[in-house]
Amino acid sequence: MTPYSPDALASRLKTGLLSFPVTAFAADLSFDEPRYREHLSWLSQYDVAGLFAAGGTGEGFSLTPAEIDSVVKAAVSQVDGKVPVLAPATGGTATAIAQAQAAEAAGADGVLLLPPYLTEAGQRGLVEHVSAVCRSTNLGVIVYSRANAILNDVSVLELVDRNPNLIGFKDGVGNIEMMTRIYAKVGDRLTYIGGLPTAETFALPLLQLGVSTYSSAIFNFVPEFALGFYADVQKQDRDSVYRKLNDFVLPYLDIRDRQKGYAVSIVKAGLTAIGKPAGPVRPPLQDLDSDELAQLVALINKID
Numbered sequence: 001m002t003p004y005s006p007d008a009l010a011s012r013l014k015t016g017l018l019s020f021p022v023t024a025f026a027a028d029l030s031f032d033e034p035r036y037r038e039h040l041s042w043l044s045q046y047d048v049a050g051l052f053a054a055g056g057t058g059e060g061f062s063l064t065p066a067e068i069d070s071v072v073k074a075a076v077s078q079v080d081g082k083v084p085v086l087a088p089a090t091g092g093t094a095t096a097i098a099q100a101q102a103a104e105a106a107g108a109d110g111v112l113l114l115p116p117y118l119t120e121a122g123q124r125g126l127v128e129h130v131s132a133v134c135r136s137t138n139l140g141v142i143v144y145s146r147a148n149a150i151l152n153d154v155s156v157l158e159l160v161d162r163n164p165n166l167i168g169f170k171d172g173v174g175n176i177e178m179m180t181r182i183y184a185k186v187g188d189r190l191t192y193i194g195g196l197p198t199a200e201t202f203a204l205p206l207l208q209l210g211v212s213t214y215s216s217a218i219f220n221f222v223p224e225f226a227l228g229f230y231a232d233v234q235k236q237d238r239d240s241v242y243r244k245l246n247d248f249v250l251p252y253l254d255i256r257d258r259q260k261g262y263a264v265s266i267v268k269a270g271l272t273a274i275g276k277p278a279g280p281v282r283p284p285l286q287d288l289d290s291d292e293l294a295q296l297v298a299l300i301n302k303i304d
């Protein structure tokens, strides 16, 4: 059982960078648990505020519920209480509830509620979906506003009133007016997490909007750079942030933007580049080609 009440988890997550590890796959695309654990063990020397297993970067959308359960259990056991572990809940309401309950049974400390797959939805339906998942678990829940599940300020206010264990809002949209409206209405009742692809890109401006931390996909393969960047953002050291954006993050986006889905594929490529491969991505994603990988290697070597 988690030692974190929803409130304690919310406070803890604000204290540092958030890790979203990739899920390692073998050549036949099965879950490679030993490699996954090895990666988590390597990352455990670096200080983060929370670890989100099988999130977007962890290709949670390509895993079966049984595989998600295995990944979450592996993370909980490998991390061994050093940082809170959050598990995903995805899909339709019944599936998301089953996953939230499985997360609690697996010893996770919180739930990241990702958008339902495929269908579009209105605000009333989204409020009922999020509320049903919150009611189904004692764990703290963070809702990921993105894709087909973008919440507006009125919905977020209703959600916090109805659901004491809704502790966080992860923004995957980057709409300045909407973030301002949400923070103006809800303030510090929620922990706000920047969750746009390659979240470093937006970290400094979003800090001004109440988004105090973010999910770092690049932490997977350049953890020291990612932590240094986070520290610069917290200090609001604009010179250093913009130097690092120019040196690494923006050229990285140039490679990432060559194909849809590369925001995840390039993270696995980054692990290959540093000699700690986590295997291929699963379809519907595709891996970087050899030229793109070579460019990524050269870019990483520049910051080493």
Ligand SMILES: O=C([O-])C(=O)C[C@H](O)[C@@H](O)C(=O)[O-]
Pocket (backbone or CB within 6 Å): 020, 055, 056, 057, 058, 194, 195, 196, 197, 198, 199, 200, 214, 215, 216, 217, 218, 263
């Ligand atoms: O679920 C996820 O993996 C994400 O939310 C997004 C990434 O970690 C994103 O913030 C990034 O690419 O830095």
